Amino acid sequence: MKRFDYVRPLSVADALAAYTPGAAYLGGGTNLLDLMKIGVMQPDTLIDLGRIAELDAIEMLPGGGARIGALVKNSDLAHDRAFAAAFPMVAEAILAGASGQLRNAATIGGNLMQKTRCTYFQDPHSPCNRREPGSGCAAREGDNANLAVLGWSDACIATNPSDMCVPLAALGAIVEVQGPGGRRDIQIASFHFLPGDQPENETALQPGELVIAIRLPAEAAAFAKNARYLKVRERTSFAFALVSVAAALQIEGGRITAARLALGAVAAKPWRVTAAEELLAGQSPTQEVFARAADALLEGAKPSGENGYKIELARRAVVRALQMSAAGTPKRMPALPASSFAEEASHV
């Protein structure tokens, strides 16, 4: 690991003042420190945010929204009763990610900022346009079975590994950032970038800008009764998704009045297509209707390598997640959150 300077500011203002080009903000460290150990990240300075009390609060807002400080731990948010009751699929997605130990250390801001798990990004000896612009993409001819089927480019076929971001995208979350130029809001849909010909540009953050909070709008809480996250993975727990789905419905008198839908692990950002949601509105919650929404969500999907299976897997996972959502949010978190093996997953 490259040697770095360490600073521990006590306020956001001091953290921003400590920023110099080449510095990195440190949250829980579960991703950043890991990447520093293997030489993928080499910051000159670590700015430890761990003592900034103003970033460590979960606020349920009047009117039904929520504001989550960037330094809130993943496990604390997922187990916050008021939050989990209002936004159950966010809690379920967080609990489907990583392990108990990692969720205790990892922060919400860090979850949003986590890097791709593409093998070649994580190997400094391999060409990778995302890590080293212009060096090429080893994944195109390499182990790409779990890489992108939507929104990829010739330069990069990496996926975003976050579970949490998938329901946040479906629910239209807003990322609050602060930087040298002041505060601004970024819609989560615009936060992560598709690779295009500049995959090194991963997010909308400007140099020195810091994620300070994530907000969920009040209307997102209206989906609490019918909201599920489904994660398909190679083992039952502690594995990244092959495909994941956040599916939420509002149902009145046997008809869907509103829907939210997003796919994870298929692109460099959570994949949301509002046309697929609009197609569900006004319909009865049937398998045929769900299949049409899945087709709309996956429009334009194409394999980037040996991963064509993910398209059909995603289509079926969308239908299943919508069925789970229509069956109702379980009263208690399933023993295996987001698992297709959970009992709660089997009705409809």
Place this chain on the structure above:
Amino acid sequence: MSYSISLTVNGDQRRVELDDPRVTLLDLLRERLDLTGTKKGCDRGQCGACTVLVDGRRVNSCLSLAVTLDGADITTIEGLADGDTLHPVQAAFIEHDGFQCGYCTPGQIMSAVGLISEGHAGEDPERVREGMSGNLCRCAAYHGITEAVIDATRRMAETSERKSA
């Protein structure tokens, strides 16, 4: 530049001078404080062998920089037993054959102690398995580990009921 931190480790106050901020909590425990019960497996947060409690919460000590932990209260496997009396989780691991080679065991036990205090798994085997999924056991003693965690959960609940009665 050197960094001075104080920690409480298994109840003892320790002041540590770090001449390098790259030292992880795991390396500090093993190399500087001679507490080698905490094991280094993958060193990347994937195996759980390095699990300790920081301020009562289980974390991977390999992914914590020691310098960030100034003022923290650390519990390692060496701090669990009360003299010759084993912690209920330690006793349950022995009783239920929760290990074979033993390398992952300190991490398994610390993770189980953390899981039980979190209180979300109870005595449901599926929830215990899910809650312990951050700890790999290459000998695959998972059946015994699950039984041990459930048994320890039950015993610790009974003890706390007796205390509060």
